[in-house]
Structure formats: structure tokens, C-alpha cells
Amino acid sequence: MQKILIIEDEVDIADLISFNLQRNQFETVIANDGIGGLNKALMIEPDLIILDLMLPGMDGITINKTLKRDPRTRHIPVIMLTAKAQTEDRITGLETGADDYLTKPFSPKELVLRVQAIIKRTSTKMSGTILEVGPFKFDKNTLTFYLEEQAVDLTSTEFKLMIFLCERLNAPQDRSILLREVWGYSDDVHSRTLDTHMKRLRKKLEPHANYLETVRGVGYCITDKPAT
Known part of the structure; x- marks a missing residue:
């Protein structure tokens, strides 16, 4: 229990x-x-x-x-x-x-x-063990996130957000999809929750926060070709 x-x-x-x-x-x-x-x-x-x-x-x-x-x-x-x-x-x-x-x-x-x-x-243990995308690395079994091989403390929700986006590299994810898949919400009334988590994530991803893009009118995306 x-x-x-x-x-x-x-x-x-x-x-x-x-x-x-x-x-x-x-x-x-x-x-x-x-x-x-x-x-x-x-x-x-x-x-x-x-x-x-x-x-x-x-x-x-x-x-x-x-x-x-x-x-x-x-x-x-x-x-x-x-x-x-x-x-x-x-x-x-x-x-x-x-x-x-x-x-x-x-x-x-x-x-x-x-x-x-x-x-x-x-x-829940995720399939596979290691996922690497650009400077990001995920150990799915220990739920550990690495930025340029340095472990970074992410909450379980931040980890889930990042790996969800990285597994869909370069594909913008609608806000409603993120809220449903990560939090289990069925509507957009909790959009402020999503934005707050993204703001906090960007601080933790420095100096590579530009990999996490805001897609206007849609939601968010992890890209392998970040704007400089």
C-alpha cells in the first residue's frame, strides 16, 4: 500500500x-x-x-x-x-x-x-532505460535527468513533461494534450499550472533553455535545432 x-x-x-x-x-x-x-x-x-x-x-x-x-x-x-x-x-x-x-x-x-x-x-517504470536528446539525458528507471552529464533535480512532474516532449522531438504538443497526459486534466482550466512548470523548467535547463520552445497558439515543443 x-x-x-x-x-x-x-x-x-x-x-x-x-x-x-x-x-x-x-x-x-x-x-x-x-x-x-x-x-x-x-x-x-x-x-x-x-x-x-x-x-x-x-x-x-x-x-x-x-x-x-x-x-x-x-x-x-x-x-x-x-x-x-x-x-x-x-x-x-x-x-x-x-x-x-x-x-x-x-x-x-x-x-x-x-x-x-x-x-x-x-x-511506473517506463520502457527502455536511457533516452538522450541533445544535451538532455534521461534514466527512466531511476527517474534521473542529466544536463550535459550533470544530474539536475527535477520533480516527478517536470521529468514527465520533459520526457513526454523529448520523445516527440520537433513535434509541437497542444496544451490540452500536455495537461491530459501529464496531469490527467480533461480541460484547459489549469493552463496556469502548465505555464508555471514550464517557467521553472526553463530556469533549470539553462544554458540550454532554448531547446524548450513555446509554440504560439499551440503549446510547447522540444527541438533539436534551437534558435540562437
């Missing part, structure tokens, strides 16, 4: 999430404050973390940054829970490495589907 850590100070919400995940064969652990949640994440190294932004003791953004700096937890996917008014915090969360987010109030069924989609893409 995959283990899910729920860091949420509202006890009723935490219990509701836990109940629905357990019904779908996940093991759950709950923490009701930020510091306790961070300590549990470091101790149990769960398969996924559901993280509220507004927490006593330590806020979700700080927790996420700390998790992404620690080699024990940096690859653990994170779903952030936010209030609808916290748009900028939500974008900041994505920029600091969160894989997905949900705004309160949310459907427990949708949350379970998001968890299942992320767990599936992070646990």
Missing part, C-alpha cells in the same frame, strides 16, 4: 481526506501542524504528501521548500491545498516544486483521482 502523508490543521478535512484515501487502498498518516508534518515527512518518507498552505507552526510554502532541499524527500510528489483567494500563494507553491494543487472546497473524489494519477506516473 502506498503511504500518503496529510498535513492539514483542519481536523475534519484531514479526516475526510484520510477516509477517502483509505477506501481506495492507500495508507494514511495525518499531521495537524507544519512542524509536526515536516518531521513526519522526513521520518516516514511517504509516497505522496497532501499539504495545506496555511498551517500553524510552519506554512506550507516553507515546508515544501525544505522538502525539496532534502535528498530524502526532494522526489516525493506534493499536492497543495489552497483557499480560492490564495492565487499568488498557489503559483508560488508550484514554483517551489509542488506537483499539483486543489482549491478548497474540493471534491474528495477529485482529490483521490489526482493522487492516483500522480502515484501512477511516479511508480
